[in-house]
Amino acid sequence: MVGRGVRERVVQAWVELRSEDPEALSAAAVAGRRLEAARGLTGLRRLRLFEMRGPLPARRSVEALLHRSIQFYNPHKERCWVRAVGRDPIPARPGEVAILVGDSGDERRPSAERWWQHQTGERIEVREGIAWLASFAPDGEPKTRAAELALVRDRHHGLLCNPHAQWHRIATGAVPLPWFETTEGSER
Amino acid sequence: MSARVAVLQFPGVNCESESVRALERVGLTPEVFRWTRPATELRDFDAYVLPGGFSYQDRVRAGALAAKDPLLDALSEESERGKPVLGICNGAQVLVEAGLVPDRDRIELALARNRMSGRSGYYARWVYARVETSDCVFTRTLAPGTVLPMPVAHGEGRFTSGTAGRMERLLADGQAPLRYVSAAGETAESFPDNPNGAAFAIAGVCNRRGNVLAMMPHPERAQDLGGLARSIGGPWAERRDAALATGDLAAAGPGLELFVGLARHLAER
Numbered sequence: 001m002v003g004r005g006v007r008e009r010v011v012q013a014w015v016e017l018r019s020e021d022p023e024a025l026s027a028a029a030v031a032g033r034r035l036e037a038a039r040g041l042t043g044l045r046r047l048r049l050f051e052m053r054g055p056l057p058a059r060r061s062v063e064a065l066l067h068r069s070i071q072f073y074n075p076h077k078e079r080c081w082v083r084a085v086g087r088d089p090i091p092a093r094p095g096e097v098a099i100l101v102g103d104s105g106d107e108r109r110p111s112a113e114r115w116w117q118h119q120t121g122e123r124i125e126v127r128e129g130i131a132w133l134a135s136f137a138p139d140g141e142p143k144t145r146a147a148e149l150a151l152v153r154d155r156h157h158g159l160l161c162n163p164h165a166q167w168h169r170i171a172t173g174a175v176p177l178p179w180f181e182t183t184e185g186s187e188r
Numbered sequence: 189m190s191a192r193v194a195v196l197q198f199p200g201v202n203c204e205s206e207s208v209r210a211l212e213r214v215g216l217t218p219e220v221f222r223w224t225r226p227a228t229e230l231r232d233f234d235a236y237v238l239p240g241g242f243s244y245q246d247r248v249r250a251g252a253l254a255a256k257d258p259l260l261d262a263l264s265e266e267s268e269r270g271k272p273v274l275g276i277c278n279g280a281q282v283l284v285e286a287g288l289v290p291d292r293d294r295i296e297l298a299l300a301r302n303r304m305s306g307r308s309g310y311y312a313r314w315v316y317a318r319v320e321t322s323d324c325v326f327t328r329t330l331a332p333g334t335v336l337p338m339p340v341a342h343g344e345g346r347f348t349s350g351t352a353g354r355m356e357r358l359l360a361d362g363q364a365p366l367r368y369v370s371a372a373g374e375t376a377e378s379f380p381d382n383p384n385g386a387a388f389a390i391a392g393v394c395n396r397r398g399n400v401l402a403m404m405p406h407p408e409r410a411q412d413l414g415g416l417a418r419s420i421g422g423p424w425a426e427r428r429d430a431a432l433a434t435g436d437l438a439a440a441g442p443g444l445e446l447f448v449g450l451a452r453h454l455a456e457r
Contacts, residue, residue: 154295
């Protein structure tokens with residue numbers, strides 16, 4: 001049981017491989033070679049973003065629980081940043097645009113929720129999506145470019161989000177907390 | 189020489205050998221065509237098969253990276269000339285992500301994460317698929333209502349569309365030539381007969397012309413009667429049991445019917 005300091009809130013966990021992410025490398029390589037929208041793409045990182053809502057303990061306890069669970073990340077191979085309040089930074093570098101991609105209707109992670117309840121006795125909601133951090137050459141509007149890179153329209157346009165089963169949101173400045181439930185920047 | 193069929197292999201595709209064998213059994217001349225070859229060489233073939241597996245490790249989304257390969261531009265052009273294209277499982281995911289079904293080039297569908305009651309993720313099982321009325325070249329020789337037992341094995345196999353009414357229109361237009369059914373042949377309403385939650389139990393989608401088919405079940409894994417699961421019932425089970433009794437384990441199984449359809453279509457050209 002966690003007990004002390006538990007209160008209703010939303011916390012994000014941003015998880016990234018310690019090594020270079022092969023999925024991000026492949027996505028960047030294919031986009032750079034095949035998609036006009038990727039002209040000017042100078043970097044692409046891929047993180048898993050968990051958003052937890054419910055009676056949650058203080059940040060340190062959340063970090064400890066995430067660290068010891070195989071439901072969220074592998075600390076030997078991945079890093080995790082916990083964001084407990086809106087002013088907490090995300091692990092983005094200057095100029096990176098954040099693109100969140102979720103599977104429509106399939107964002108919840110029941111096995112992680114069961115693990116959390118087993119460990120703490122508290123029922124929380126856990127959602128997971130992919131947060132891409134894209135950087136572009138300065139000649140152009142990054143949000144427009146990010147949208148073109150994200151939204152799949154045909155073979156030659158878009159890569160990260162098939163709108164027939166996924167949704168995406170783009171943040172160029174502060175990332176909302178919560179981000180899954182907000183409609184800010186939502187697109188299909 | 190019989191018709192030549194290119195069996196496309198992207199890195200991570202792992203069902204090319206079974207596909208080659210099925211094509212040989214129906215009298216066609218298959219050749220494994222790896223992603224490193226120039227796309228222009230695809231013109232020399234009469235038909236194409238995209239087998240199952242995990243192209244590019246399913247990075248980004250199953251089929252998403254292979255769909256951007258120039259080979260898919262060439263395939264799109266050849267399919268416009270009427271040449272048949274069959275995508276099986278991961279091959280189906282590639283065709284959907286490349287927009288070769290249900291209409292050329294626009295992305296109108298997705299093969300989304302499985303939705304299964306009480307479980308999630310990858311799922312493998314023998315299922316029944318019923319042939320529907322359609323102009324699809326791969327099922328045209330089969331009477332509507334024919335039931336084919338075949339295995340599925342995937343984590344992202346749920347045909348869906350974000351466009352309202354699109355899936356209904358596929359059914360109405362004869363572009364859903366295969367649907368999941370129960371052992372009794374009734375449209376599968378729920379898991380596990382519908383193994384992934386596909387809209388309207390759709391197991392395969394073809395283009396309007398009928399020469400491109402994207403299907404999630406694996407016909408090449410159901411080409412031998414002796415390989416049919418013991419759980420399978422109905423007429424195919426009777427044939428299986430007869431084959432087992434005579435030791436003819438490699439007798440033609442239900443999955444081979446789709447390759448027979450392809451061979452007949454190519455012979456009639």
